[in-house]
Amino acid sequence: MDNNHNKINGEDYRKLIITAAQYLEDNKEEINDLNVFPVPDGDTGSNMSMTVSKAAEELLRLGSDMPLDEAASTTAKAMLHGARGNSGVIISLLFRGIAKGLINAQEADGIAWANALRTGVEAAYNAVDNPAEGTILTVARCCAEAAEQAAAENNNFEYVLQKVIEAGSKALAETVNQNPVLEKAGVVDAGGKGWLLVLQAMLDALNADGIKLVLKPVTPTVTNERADFSSFNTEEITFGFCTEFIVKKHEPDSDSSSLKAYLNGMGDSLVMIDDGEIIKVHVHTNEPHAVLGEALNYGVYETVKVENMRTQHTNKLVDAPATEMKKYGFVSVSSGSGMDDIFNELGIDKIVSGGQTMNPATEDLSDAVEAIPAETIFILPNNKNIIMAAKQVAELTNKNVIVIPTRSVPQGFSAMLGFDPEASAEENEASMTECAQNVDTMQITYAARNSNFDDMDISEGDFLALLNDKLLASGKDLNELFNMLIENISEKQKSFVSIYYGEGISEDEAEKTAEYFKGKLGSGIEINLYKGDQPVYFYVISAE
Amino acid sequence: MADYVISACSTMDLTAEHTRKRDIMFLNFKYSLDGAEHLDDMFESTSAKEFYDAMVNGADTKTSQVNVDAYLTFFREILSQGKDILHISFSSGLSGSYNSARIAAEEIRPEFPDRKLLLVDSLAASSGFGLFVDKIADLRDEGKTIEEAYTWAMENKNKVHHWFSSSDLTFYVKGGRVSKVAGWFGTILKICPVLNVDKQGKLIPREKVRGKANALKRLVEKMVENAENGADYDDKCYICNSDCYEDAEFVKNLVEEHFPKLAGKVQIFNIGPTIGSHTGPGTVALFFMGKERID
Numbered sequence: 001m002d003n004n005h006n007k008i009n010g011e012d013y014r015k016l017i018i019t020a021a022q023y024l025e026d027n028k029e030e031i032n033d034l035n036v037f038p039v040p041d042g043d044t045g046s047n048m049s050m051t052v053s054k055a056a057e058e059l060l061r062l063g064s065d066m067p068l069d070e071a072a073s074t075t076a077k078a079m080l081h082g083a084r085g086n087s088g089v090i091i092s093l094l095f096r097g098i099a100k101g102l103i104n105a106q107e108a109d110g111i112a113w114a115n116a117l118r119t120g121v122e123a124a125y126n127a128v129d130n131p132a133e134g135t136i137l138t139v140a141r142c143c144a145e146a147a148e149q150a151a152a153e154n155n156n157f158e159y160v161l162q163k164v165i166e167a168g169s170k171a172l173a174e175t176v177n178q179n180p181v182l183e184k185a186g187v188v189d190a191g192g193k194g195w196l197l198v199l200q201a202m203l204d205a206l207n208a209d210g211i212k213l214v215l216k217p218v219t220p221t222v223t224n225e226r227a228d229f230s231s232f233n234t235e236e237i238t239f240g241f242c243t244e245f246i247v248k249k250h251e252p253d254s255d256s257s258s259l260k261a262y263l264n265g266m267g268d269s270l271v272m273i274d275d276g277e278i279i280k281v282h283v284h285t286n287e288p289h290a291v292l293g294e295a296l297n298y299g300v301y302e303t304v305k306v307e308n309m310r311t312q313h314t315n316k317l318v319d320a321p322a323t324e325m326k327k328y329g330f331v332s333v334s335s336g337s338g339m340d341d342i343f344n345e346l347g348i349d350k351i352v353s354g355g356q357t358m359n360p361a362t363e364d365l366s367d368a369v370e371a372i373p374a375e376t377i378f379i380l381p382n383n384k385n386i387i388m389a390a391k392q393v394a395e396l397t398n399k400n401v402i403v404i405p406t407r408s409v410p411q412g413f414s415a416m417l418g419f420d421p422e423a424s425a426e427e428n429e430a431s432m433t434e435c436a437q438n439v440d441t442m443q444i445t446y447a448a449r450n451s452n453f454d455d456m457d458i459s460e461g462d463f464l465a466l467l468n469d470k471l472l473a474s475g476k477d478l479n480e481l482f483n484m485l486i487e488n489i490s491e492k493q494k495s496f497v498s499i500y501y502g503e504g505i506s507e508d509e510a511e512k513t514a515e516y517f518k519g520k521l522g523s524g525i526e527i528n529l530y531k532g533d534q535p536v537y538f539y540v541i542s543a544e
Numbered sequence: 545m546a547d548y549v550i551s552a553c554s555t556m557d558l559t560a561e562h563t564r565k566r567d568i569m570f571l572n573f574k575y576s577l578d579g580a581e582h583l584d585d586m587f588e589s590t591s592a593k594e595f596y597d598a599m600v601n602g603a604d605t606k607t608s609q610v611n612v613d614a615y616l617t618f619f620r621e622i623l624s625q626g627k628d629i630l631h632i633s634f635s636s637g638l639s640g641s642y643n644s645a646r647i648a649a650e651e652i653r654p655e656f657p658d659r660k661l662l663l664v665d666s667l668a669a670s671s672g673f674g675l676f677v678d679k680i681a682d683l684r685d686e687g688k689t690i691e692e693a694y695t696w697a698m699e700n701k702n703k704v705h706h707w708f709s710s711s712d713l714t715f716y717v718k719g720g721r722v723s724k725v726a727g728w729f730g731t732i733l734k735i736c737p738v739l740n741v742d743k744q745g746k747l748i749p750r751e752k753v754r755g756k757a758n759a760l761k762r763l764v765e766k767m768v769e770n771a772e773n774g775a776d777y778d779d780k781c782y783i784c785n786s787d788c789y790e791d792a793e794f795v796k797n798l799v800e801e802h803f804p805k806l807a808g809k810v811q812i813f814n815i816g817p818t819i820g821s822h823t824g825p826g827t828v829a830l831f832f833m834g835k836e837r838i839d
Contacts, residue, residue: 417752496755
C-alpha cells in the first residue's frame, strides 16, 4: 500500500472536513434509513450532515492557508454552534476533542492523529451521562484504540487512518449485536455509520485533487426593515476596533500616501482624507495602538476615538432598547401555535421553534439565550433529542445556563410551575426538575415507516401511542390506544388530564376525544382540552 | 372556673355558637358590602352562601382595620367587671389590628392598675387562629393560670400550620394579598397555588399545582410532612372553606384516612366575611399543630 501522506497540515485538514461534509450530505438518506424507531423524528443522517456542513462552510468562508490548529479549532467551534440532535452533538464533541489534541500543531503525523482521536473520544464520553454500547461512541472508541496501535507500528497519517477505518468498520458491524433494538431490526447504528463515513471521506480526500463541496443552497438573505443585528455573529467582525483620528500635519502639504499604504495593511473600511493641513482617518483594525503610533510620524493629534466594535455589537444584540438585567430568563423549544401561546403565558422569554422532527441547533438556542437580558437562563428542551444540544449552550455564552431536562412539552409546562422568582438558581433547578417529573406524557402519532419494534408489527401510517417516549402500542383504532392511556392514568391515580390536540385535528373531533376520556375516567378526574396545533402528534396528553 | 377572660377576634372563623360554648369572647371586625356596613359575626346573622353569591355577582366588599377606640371599649367593658384578659389577636402579618390592640392596652392599663391585660399576636388567621384560641381555652379549662396560658401561647404560636389553596384567584389578586404572583395563576392551565402562612404571619404562595383535586391532595401531603408526630397526630384538625363545602369534605375524608388518632373528627367551618372579602369563594384551608414554622 502506498502511504504518501505521512502528515497533514491545516490545508489538508480543511480539505478533509469539507469532503466529510460532502459525503454526509450525499449519503444522509442512507443513514436516515437506519432509523429503526417507527416514530417520526429528526433523522441522524440529516442532523450529522447539518452539523458538519457548518464547519465546512466556515472553512470555505475563511479561505485557505490556515495553520492546522486553527483549522481544527475553527471546525470544532462551528460544529459546536451548529450541532443538531444527539448524533450532531456527539460528532461536534469528537471534533472538539480532536482540536484539543491538535492544539499548537502545524502538522499531524500518525502519532499526533492517534492522540487527537483519543482526546476526541474522551471529550465525547465526558459529555454523555450514560454512555451506551453499540453507538457512535463505541465505534469512535474502537477507532481511537486502533489508531494508537497503528501509529506505534507506522507513524504515518494515512496508514493510521486506514487502520482506523478497518477497525471502525468492524466495530460498526458489531453494534448490531450490542444493542437489542438494532439486533431485532438487523441494522447497524446510524451515528456510528456517520462517523465511519466521515473517516472514509477524510481518507479519500487525501488522495483527491482540489476541494469539492456542493451543499444545498444557503437560504437567501431576507432584507429586514430594521437591521437585524442578531444575524451577524460577533465572531464575524474581523477587525475589532473602529479607530478614528484627526492629525494636524507637522509639515503642511507633505505626502501622506505612505500612511495610507500602512493603514491599508492594518485593517479595512479605511477612509482617509488629507486636505493638506490635516489628515482625517477612519479605519477598522485590531491594533489601534500601532495605528495611532504610526500616525504620530505625520503630525499631532487633534482628536482620537477608538471603539471596540465587538462589545458595541454585543450590546446591540443584548438590548436594543435599554433593558434592565433580570435575575432569571427562560428559553423553551416548542412547536405549534397553541403550545407557544401557553409557554408565553407561563412567562417564557424566547421560544425556539423545533421539536421531534426538527431539532434546533445549539446556536439557535444560544442566540435565544443571548437575546434575553437575564443573568441566569433556564432552557426547556422539551424533547430527548434536544437535551444534549441545549447542554452545549453553556459553552457559547457567559450567562449562567441551566438546562431542565424536560422530554416533552407538558413536562416543560410543569417545570414552570416549580419556578419561584425568589428562590436561588439551584433551588429552582431542583424544584423545576422535580415538577417536570410529576407528569406522565402520552403521545399519539403515526408510524413513519414499516417496522417490527418490540414484537409489534407496525405498518407505515398506523397510529402509535407513546408513554414517556416509550412505544406503548400501535394500531388502526384510536380508541383502543386511548384505552391503554386511560388505564395508565387510572393505575397511577392521576387526577388532572390535559389533552392538547394537534394540527389536522378538528375541534369537534378533539371534543369527542375529551368526552371519551371523561366517560371512561369518571368524574373524579378533571379533563381539560387545549388546541396545541402541534405537528407530528395528533394528541399530546398529560396526566398529573 | 378561671378568673380570666380569653378574648380574640371574629377573624378566628369558628362559629358564634362554638365560641359561646368554649366561653371565648371576641371583638367583631367590620366589613362593608356594597357600601353598607356589617358586623363580622361569623355568619350568625347572614349566611355564607348569601355573602359569597353577592361577591360573585359583583358586590363590592371592603374591610377596615379595627381602630384603637374599638379595642378600648372592648377591653374596658371586661376589665371593669373585675376580670383579667388574655387577648389573642389576629396575625399582625395580615392586619394592623394587633397594633391597635397594643396601643389600646397601653392606654388602658393605668386605668385598671390591679387588672392583668396580656396580649398575644397569634400570627395566625381564620380557623387556624380559631384552633389556636381553642387550644388556649383548653388550658384555661384545665385550670392553668393566665400566665401559664400566656407562656404556652407565646411558645407555641408558630406551630399552628395553615395550608390552603384556591381554585379561583380573582379576589386574591384584586385584594393585593398575593401581589407577588399577580397574573400568574389566571392561566388557562388551571394552575392552583398552594399557600401557607409564614412565621411572620403572612400569606405566602408556596407551590403551584395543576387542577383543584391535585391542590387539595397537596394540602393533605403538607399535613403528612408537617404534623406533630406525623401519622400519629392526635391533636385538633380544622378545615375552613369559602362556599365550597364539598372540597372541604374531600380534604376532611383524606385527613381522617391518613390520621386515625385525631382528637375527634375534623371540624369544618366557614371562612368568615372579613377574610372571605379577600379570598372570595373557592378557598379551602387546612389547619393543624406541627413543626415550628421556620420561614
